[in-house]
Amino acid sequence: MQTLPSTQNAALAAQLEFAINDKTKPPGSLGRLEQLALQIGLIQQTTTPELVAPAMIIFAGDHGVVAEGVSAFPQDVTWQMVENFLAGGAAINVFARQNGIALHIADTGVNHDFGVRPGLWNTKVAPGTRNFAKVAAMSAQQCETAIQNGRALIADISGNVIGFGEMGIGNTTSAAAIMHKLTGIAVADCVGAGTGLSAQGISHKQSVIEAAVALHAHVQEPLDVLAHFGGFEIATMVGAMLEAAQRRMVLLIDGFIVSSALLVAARLQPAILDYCVFSHQSDESGHARMLAALQVQPVLKLDLRLGEGTGAALVYPMVQAAVNFLNQMATFSSAQVSEKSQ
Secondary structure, three states, rough: OOOOOOOOOOOHHHHHHHHHHHHOOOOOOOOOOHHHHHHHHHOOOOOOOOOOOOOOEEEOOOHHHHHHHOOOOOOOOHHHHHHHHHHOOOHHHHHHHHOOOOEEEEEEEEOOOOOOOOOEOOOOOOOOOOOOOOOOOOOHHHHHHHHHHHHHHHHHOOOOOOEHHHEEEOHHHHHHHHHHHOOOOOOOHOOOOOOOOOOOHHHHHHHHHHHHHHHHHOOOOOOHHHHHOOHHHHHHHHHHHHHHOOOEEEEEEHHHHHHHHHHHHHHHHHHHHHEEEEOOOOOOOOHHHHHHHHHHOOEEEOOOOOOOOOHHHHHHHHHHHHHHHHHOOOOOOHHHOOOOOO
């Protein structure tokens, strides 16, 4: 696997910090926007970064573990929501339109035949994973195929900003299992309500994961964890994230499930974190702990738990604002404004 290029550049960082501090404002007064401006400048290796043709991919896939009763919704909702995305009626469609983000849908493994459809990319590995409570969710070859599919999807993206969203009934169960295996955090602290489970449902979901973890106790390496517990949408995202970082794109990371894919990618290539804007802290139990394990800070906290990439779409105007103030705001000298007294 090719090592990701580092964004670290001390000389450029100093130039960016000078440019940021020379704007007509008290140092640090634009808060997190200043950090984003610095980060994006380092990603693009320039003091004048620009955002080109932002895009979002929703990765959709079904999960065999749904057979264990871990979701409040039936599996058919996955393909029905893909139809909703294609029709333009979901929350992510609204937010993507609002913010000028091109939206793409990838069928990575939905248990449904959509046929050839405008706006739908067919990267189906199989019609859903196997039930990881019984066997590995996918074979090593299927996992590798999904990863390579993700890399190929990014090759079709012309811009330099990419958001990640997902759809897959049962995928919070996969994400919680991956989180537990790769962080060591107790299953109870990784599991949440997902699409709306009751306390009893959450307890059952926890038991299913704990039993599966015991069944696959030998699994340790990131790719093995992904193959045993992941979904095709999660594995495809891992490949897409790695390829996007390789191309020095800005990665907009959504909530719990997308972050679980990033967790795998970061265990493979730690430098990927430098390319990521963690859009928000999801209201899904476990996401705050996952972000803490990654040692990253989300930009927003809006109590979202929808998925679809909604948080990533909502954070994009903040990313735009960070780049715009760096490029367009006057400096103390150009505006003839006096600087802070020494």
